[in-house]
Amino acid sequence: MAVLLAAPCLGAAPAMAWAVTEETEAKISDAQRRIEESAAAYDAALSRIAELEQQVADNEQRIAELTEELPAQQERSDDAVTVLYKMNREGNSLINMVLASESIVDFLTRIDYLMRYQDRNLETIRTLKAMQQELVDTQASLGAALAEAEEQERQAETSLAEAQEAREQAQREAQEEARREREAREAARKAAEEAAAAAQRAAEEAAREQEAAQGENDEQPEVEAPPVEEVPSTNPSDDGADWSNDKASFVAQWAPRINDYLAGSPMAGTGEVFAEAAWDYGVDPRWSPAISAVESSKGAACFRPHNAWGWGSASWGSWDEAIRAHVSGLARGYGYTLSESAAKKYCPPNWQHWYNRCAEEMNMI
Template sequence: MATLHNNRTVPTFDARKAIACLAAFVLAFSLALPSLSPASAQAETNPIIAEPDELQQKIEQTAAEYDEAVANLEAVEQQIEDTHARIDELNANLPAQQEKSGDALKALYNLQQEGFSLMDMLLGAGTIEDFLTTYEYIDRIHTKNVNEINRLTSMKQELEDTEKDLEDKKQEAETEKIRAEDALKSAQAAREEAQRKAEEAAAAEQKAAEEAAKVAEAAEAEKKAAEETEQKLDEPSSSGSVTQEPESPSENVDWSTDKQAFVNEWTPRIDAYLSGSPLAGQGKTFAEAAWNYGVDPRWSPAISLTESSKGAACAYPHNAWGWGTISWSSWEEAINAHVRGLARGYGYTITVDAAKKYCPPNWEHWYNTTLAQMEMI
């Protein structure tokens, strides 16, 4: 509607129409949001700082022990290399010093044979100044030759001590190697145990789903014909529910290698998956965190796609996983915090229970999407 004002038509304010337009805008905006993040997690924030259970404590402890043992072994090996270098240097200089020492011995012998004495020098000197000059000259010759002989003795002693130090360091290196191997075995065993438990949980979920499906099928059979029942079961439900037989990642992670081999295997795979995204180049960070906390290395990268298109649509700085209102100062810090939170709060790998906890409002879609992404890595 409009009114006349000074021969002009002035539109009147229609509150109902304005409210209707505003409601339409809000609805359109809300419908557009899922395209940015198809399954916003609204995950619980507590698991980010959750305390580890006994198995997780062992995983994290063995990771730290292995890193420490490897670092100590590398330090000892560097010391051995430095010791070898010093031994080589001493052996290279020893022949020349032996020659100098031999010449010094001859000079001292000749000096002694010539029979110089204080009385002879005093009687032969014309003045006291001549006496002092002659004495100082002979003393310098004597000191120089003695020093050359002492230098040879010192070099031989240093060589002997350095060789003994080398042997001690070799024994220490052997001890550190055994310690590192033991720590690695413990780390591998802890991670394999976590994987075994995850497989058992997945099998239990699948069995429960199969039993539930049988019950549902029997109930449905009472109402509809067998053909309609099969058609109904084959079609996806309108609510987008998870498949009736939950799946787990088809590939098991190999924990039988050492940390470096593990990181070398998964870094390029994760980098390829994250290529072109804000998380590009963080494959090593994901792989190292996965080893340190005993988590399937595909899980955290896959969630980043489900939640933020691999970091392209983060609600908070460096929070690519839709995890509460947390923000981090770098991707490295964020990745380590997220993987640690997964390990402590959700388990080794993706499960239906983990999906229900991570994304309660839309866990079915979250589960299927994230699992599909894991299979791509």
């Protein structure tokens, strides 16, 4: 299994952040698939609704035009019918025209004139019928478009509800995991403190016994404290993401916050892309921007073009493409938000430091 290596985790000793692997790319969870499918269905429904709204507007405009034009066309058609009736009644037969003509040229001229005159009147009548049929067809198309728009709205509501429920579930699970990790860290801290205190007491007792055995003039040995390893000490606050909103409201809430955080950096102005990607893939909207700060000072020191996250050897042609790819990878390979397990996978050599840095950055957004 190929494992992609990334640029060194900033702010720490040289160590490599591990990007998503082929395995995590291939094994998308059912929950994540549900999130992504609901987002795609919601976007597709909204896109179709927009198309139908334009179709409805075009149909309504054409109906208004036809309704305005039809009375005049009806009047012209009535006049044409009257003319044709008179032509037939007055006996403009072929024999009459032959008898009335002074020459063959005169006869042909009369024939051509009458044919043109008749065709023009017939065309007036045909135009009326065509306009009437177009009106009927346009009204039917309008009705069908309105019915489909209503169906698409129902589908959008269903997809939105599914999207909201799936994201809220991911959020709840992440909060529960964070709670368990905090409790485990607290228990480990207490156990470590008790073990250190016991070791200190044992060392002091051993030192006293040695001092008593060697006499008062002997030099007292120094008691060394056990080394202290950095542990996760900063927890990201709850993201406060309101997944009960629709996508537009979610983006409107988070894009300005992320833009404020990224202001002045090479990634300035990408808050809307981060927020859209967070919605589409169902992750904490602060996580990817925070990692960009830890790994590349918000895009100032990229390992590869537009790779602000130490994301393997990947490179992209734009921030838009890069952000969406990274957020997708986080969702599929690391979960909803920052966790100890995610930190151990993303930056295993010094995951504790990486975890603390990410948490600090997330709390700034």
